[in-house]
Amino acid sequence: MTLRLYNTLSRTKEEFVPIDPEIVRMYVCGPTVYDFAHIGNARPVVVFDVLFRLLRHLYGEDHVAYVRNITDIDDKINARALERRGARNVPILDVVRELTSETGQIYDEDTAALGNLPPTRTPRATEHILPMVTMIAKLVALGHAYMAEGHVLFDVSSKADYGKLSRRSLDEMVAGARVEVAPYKRSPMDFVLWKPSDVATPGWESPWGRGRPGWHVECSAMSEFYLGETFDIHGGGIDLVFPHHENEIAQSEAAHREHAMANYWLHNGFLNVEGEKMSKSLGNFVTIHELLADWPGDVLRLNMLRSHYRQPMDWTVHGMKESWGMLERWYDAAEPIASRRIGDAFLAALCDDLNTPQAIAELHKGSVEELSGGLSLLGFSVVSERIEAKSSVDAGEITRDIGARNAARKARDFKEADRIRDKLLAKGIVLKDGPEGTTWEVKR
Ligand code: AMP
Numbered sequence: 001m002t003l004r005l006y007n008t009l010s011r012t013k014e015e016f017v018p019i020d021p022e023i024v025r026m027y028v029c030g031p032t033v034y035d036f037a038h039i040g041n042a043r044p045v046v047v048f049d050v051l052f053r054l055l056r057h058l059y060g061e062d063h064v065a066y067v068r069n070i071t072d073i074d075d076k077i078n079a080r081a082l083e084r085r086g087a088r089n090v091p092i093l094d095v096v097r098e099l100t101s102e103t104g105q106i107y108d109e110d111t112a113a114l115g116n117l118p119p120t121r122t123p124r125a126t127e128h129i130l131p132m133v134t135m136i137a138k139l140v141a142l143g144h145a146y147m148a149e150g151h152v153l154f155d156v157s158s159k160a161d162y163g164k165l166s167r168r169s170l171d172e173m174v175a176g177a178r179v180e181v182a183p184y185k186r187s188p189m190d191f192v193l194w195k196p197s198d199v200a201t202p203g204w205e206s207p208w209g210r211g212r213p214g215w216h217v218e219c220s221a222m223s224e225f226y227l228g229e230t231f232d233i234h235g236g237g238i239d240l241v242f243p244h245h246e247n248e249i250a251q252s253e254a255a256h257r258e259h260a261m262a263n264y265w266l267h268n269g270f271l272n273v274e275g276e277k278m279s280k281s282l283g284n285f286v287t288i289h290e291l292l293a294d295w296p297g298d299v300l301r302l303n304m305l306r307s308h309y310r311q312p313m314d315w316t317v318h319g320m321k322e323s324w325g326m327l328e329r330w331y332d333a334a335e336p337i338a339s340r341r342i343g344d345a346f347l348a349a350l351c352d353d354l355n356t357p358q359a360i361a362e363l364h365k366g367s368v369e370e371l372s373g374g375l376s377l378l379g380f381s382v383v384s385e386r387i388e389a390k391s392s393v394d395a396g397e398i399t400r401d402i403g404a405r406n407a408a409r410k411a412r413d414f415k416e417a418d419r420i421r422d423k424l425l426a427k428g429i430v431l432k433d434g435p436e437g438t439t440w441e442v443k444r
């Protein structure tokens, strides 16, 4: 089946042709780890996980390399680390490590709870300073970068096609977000490759003094390190098109004799909460961690996938409730692994630029085998566990156990009653005592 993907570079849906079908290569910009990730940050994680799973289905499990970086050096991280260090007499880089390892671990747990596979590699920026320094040195040698007041800057005027991804005019770019005006820049568009660090800030020795890399060069250097000069797919949220991805392209192409950095550029739309942009001041800033305390990960995952990835989406409690109801009906209908099948219409929808809403609609129409196969391809992990449990449960035996437990309770032998309850719990069966008597369900 032909996979078609919307390429931001061409603004069209294109047939996906990998450079080497033996190893399809994808890079996605990962989190800056200093705090809990919000539900908007979960969107690229889920979207590109579905693409990763689809590619594994189409090309084979061992034939897809997915790299997602961890930004563990950044001014916000440094500020948090300084606060955290307080009066302790330890090197600042150690505190950065502490902070980013803790936050990174929570991120891994939260994203795993949403049913995402770990990427093939998750490189940390601080462990790849050398490839970054090497790339910057190359850019300087080639005349694409210059030094000014301890900084190394990329000279945007040295790259004739700068702006080709975002298709912005220079004026729009200057007025755009995250462009820093500084006196040492030849042009306000020039961006930092390396900046000096004072003693209180983490830094590494380099040909330009002790300093740290800029954000954009991280991705260019690490994607080259793991995936080569040109790879297949580069992804991230739509806010990264400019300046982050524009700058990644400029650096990588300039360093690689103008070879393309990636052939397909994919961007997910933004997520709002209850109709508003998420922000701490509006009080609608929702972390993945908080949501997972109240909602099963599968519900959050389904809620994410009910919108097409390129559309803006509105994250609401109403939507999560609907998604939960849908999953419950699927749990009841789906069958064990033995009878999985990937439906043609379902797969065609996914291959049409990851049309997950359409794919989900096809699951409703398809057979039970196709429902089970589709849920599993989409990464609904708990569903599979619950379905497996369902298949191994002997309902007659549970009914007999419930009878024995009720008899024990009547005889005030609570020890025996608890033993029976715990025995069932160990098999994943939860008993619920209500006015109608005792019912049971498979633990989620
Ligand atoms: P950041 O840590 O801010 O660099 O974001 C990590 C990833 O989440 C990037 O791919 C962003 O584009 C994406 N992202 C951030 N906020 C949202 C949002 N509200 N909706 C969708 N994606 C987002």
Ligand code: ZN
Pocket (backbone or CB within 6 Å): 028, 029, 030, 219, 244, 248
């Ligand atoms: Zn990046």
